[in-house]
Amino acid sequence: MKRRPAFTLMETMLSVAIIGVLAAAVTPKVVLAVRKSKISQCAANRAVIEQAETRYRIEHDKTPSASIAELKDGRYLDRVPYCTAGGVYIWVSTSAAVVGCSMHYWPFEPAASQAPLFSSDFSSMSMIKVLSGKWVIAHDVMKNIGDGEARVAFGDNGWKDCHLTLSATLNSGRGYGVYYRSDGKAAISGYVFQYDPGFGHGAFLVRKVAAGVESPPIASVGIPAGFPVYDVPHQIRISAVGDEQNIFVDGNKVLTLTDPTFSYGSAGLRTWDNTRAEFDSVTINPA
Known part of the structure; x- marks a missing residue:
């Protein structure tokens, strides 16, 4: 039986090189196509939400809905x-019924004289101080690994009035916290906002922390029924001006409180117990 000639080493190496060149040429086009597809889908989503909001306002004497989730509850959205x-x-x-997206349509730009005090897309840990636990950067998000208390701090302890905006996703567990007006120490002091489905039946709440010891909540509100707690990114915005603090989740105000205990400080994040969370970006602007 006559044997077929095998590929030589040189032929094999040449084939691999050609495949590599073709892959390098095609991959950017595939990535661009996927990105364009996501942009188009996002625009279509926003149009659907805006149409639902318009119908809602027509039927409610021009009164805006409380949230996008309310549109679904009222059957304006499937x-x-x-x-x-x-x-x-x-x-x-x-x-007006106009919806923005933090990734694809975000018309709010700070004035030139109001440059951010701090901004990170969590592509590295270079500006992040680990206070406890284990944290890693993976796929341009920062996440905790392992169980137990985990804390990080960032920014200037001299910050006073400012607005903090965070994009984060809770994958599993009891919740995560956002420190503000804190001292950045291992035994941290300051305020902490907690996205806390493990508290009672689930709550958004604020505590004071003194040398690592948390107070009972000084303000809290239950997480609304139907709110997508896990595996969905949410935007947290904390506005601290003077003694007044306002907390927003996905653009909806959930908490307002007045407290004079801490008037300045840096920011940070925490997780606890068996929580798994991903933090995508954070920006802190002067008020």
Whole structure:
């Protein structure tokens, strides 16, 4: 029986090189096509939400809905659309049914004189101080690994009035916290906002922390029924000006409180117990 000639080493190496060149040429086009597809889908989602909001306002004497979730509860939407690129939908205007996306349509730009105090897309740990636990960067998000208390701090302890905006996803567990007006120490002091489905039947709440010891909540509200707690990115915005603090989740105000205990400080994040969370970006702007 006559044997077929095998490929030589040189032929094999040449074939691999050609495949590599073709892959290098095709991959960027595939990535671009996927990105364009996500942008188009996001635009379609926003249009659906805006149409639902318009119908809601017509039927409610021009009164805006409280949230996108309310549109679903009122059957103006069959489901709550989500940006496949991880963006967060938020109302751009309360006077018109216009929806923005933190990834694809975000018209709010700080004035030139109001440059951010701090900004990170969590592509590295270079500006992050680990206080406890284990944290890693993977796929351009920062996440905790392992169980137990885990804390990080960032920024300037001299910050006073400012607005903090965070994009984060809770994958599993009891919740995560956002420190503000804190001292950045291992035994941290300051305020902490907690996205806390493990508290009671689930709550958004604020505590004071003194040398690592948390107080009972000084403000809290239950997480609304039907709110997508897990595996969905949400935008947290904390506005601390003077003694007044306002907390927003996905553009909806959930908490307002007045407390004079801490008037300045840096920021940070925490997880506890068996929580798994991903933090995508954070920006802190002066008030």
